[in-house]
Amino acid sequence: MSAVTQPLVPVLALILAGFLLQRTNFLAPAFWPSAEKLTYFLLMPAMLIHNLAGKKIGDLPWLKILVTVEGGILLSAVLVLLWWASNRDLDGPAFTSLFQGGVRFNTFVALALAENLYGADGLFVAALGAGFMILLINVLCVTAFSLTVTGGARPTPGKIALDLLRNPLIIGCAVGVGLNATGLKLPVALDGILSLSGRAAFPLGLLAVGAAYRAGNLVQHRKTLVVSSVIQFVIKPAAAWWLATVLGLTGMAVCVAILLFSVPTAPTAYILSRQMGGDHESMASIITVQTCLSFLTLPVTLWLMQGLPHG
Template sequence: MISLSLTILPVFLLLIMGIILSRYDFPSDSFWSGVDKLVYWVLFPSLLYTKTSEVDFSHPIVGRYAIIFLSTIALIFCLCLLVNTFMRASPPTCTTIVQAGVRFNTFIALAVADKLYGDVGLLYATLGASILIPTINVLVVIYMVVKHGKKGVSLSGLIVKELFKNPLIISILLGVSVNLLGASDVIPLYAITEILSQATLPLVLLAVGASLQFKEINTAWKYIWCSTIIKMTVFPTIIILLCITFDISGVVAAVAVIFGAVPTATSGYALARQLGGNAPLMAVLISSQTAISMAMLPMVMWVAQIIFLT
């Protein structure tokens, strides 16, 4: 496990570097807000477009991969609902617990897959992200609108808005489209996004680190541990069991486990603010899960590698 931890360590060192640079306002506070926008609107979509253009969607693994991820999300969602009922949480807190449980940090997932398994791992991770990102966005938006009882809100219109204003989803749809049309090498966009994608992961990790906030962490321990257990223990366990059930092993199974072992997505905070969730709690859960994942993720991946790669 030590060698695996050392392999993943640079990913977390970049997160820590982002935290330190941001705390000292280096190079400036406005720089990090600019990086966030560059990463979200240009660099990460470029990476997703490039990789989805290369994925072989005719491979038999795609269908089983989709079943594993969609089944896991459904089970985790139901578990979060049970936890909310048991804790008698308010509607804003309920939706925040769900976000913290089902969402995953795409940036960290792809960086870890790339670091552990190279281009093959990054390709499988992109396939997983292509399945999960649209699914989770639709599920979370529907739940938040229903739970908060927002009157006069068009649910279908809001879903369309959330999907088609999300550059990650747009880039996935474009990449899949040109892939299925066999036009990946014909359209010049691929050459541009391939160059941009090479600068993505290091800058993404610095930006994620810079966005973390730990000020209110002492006020929400029961939610922190509850969401962490769901996200980083139950989530990967379900994926492992489903991979065994569907006879998936090797790198493809190990990459699937990564999505369960990484912390929740930083984008959950913006959605909590927009749709009436508990945004301060969401910020705490994002930051605490990211910190805890530095210890948890190597352990989970060590178990996954023993099961699927030995």
């Protein structure tokens, strides 16, 4: 199981480091908001452009992969909305944490696992699926914030469109996908700058998550923790398997699709929550708890996947 747990260790280690740095006041309190802003507006978009611009689809069953991952994301979003409709005691900011906790996925963990388990081919398929997912997820999440975190003002289509158009994560996805579709290549120097900048996105984001984490919040946010985790670790992997089977995906592509839907939610969710007025404390708790839970759920998921033909 070392291939399963190994990619999770640095994630938890950085969250713990951020928690300790904040608690010991090793860094000035003003550092953390600045770190969040830098990650959100610069480092994450750089990482998205670099990762999405250079992928080559080739002979992969990209349409089946596309429908599988997008269908799974839309299903999880609908389930969160249906649950919220029957539990309206949850306010808008708390709902956005539930939404992101049930819809987003940790790209770092998913890609690292795919490479460890299935080699370069697995990494390529996972990167393709992740590229399809990232833009839709960010559109859905930004729309959820625009509709529910309004400060008392009724959201308008213009406001929602403006939030989408100026969101740096969506801009990063759009630029990366656009470069890929047109076949344009980034200059080597610029691509190197984006690659180097993007490498700092996850470490800095995870440190910020740890700095915001409060153990006492677990009981307070237990409802969103339980619901988002059930969707993330039970419903989404099952939905990915069902969609992949119905669409006729075979071999390693099925396993990678399930893997993309079996990892914890993304640290990016916390950055977005801070920047768009969500319940960031609830979001930090969900990210940390789901990352811890994945040490138990991922080995179980992979054990169940052993019965699938890898082709």
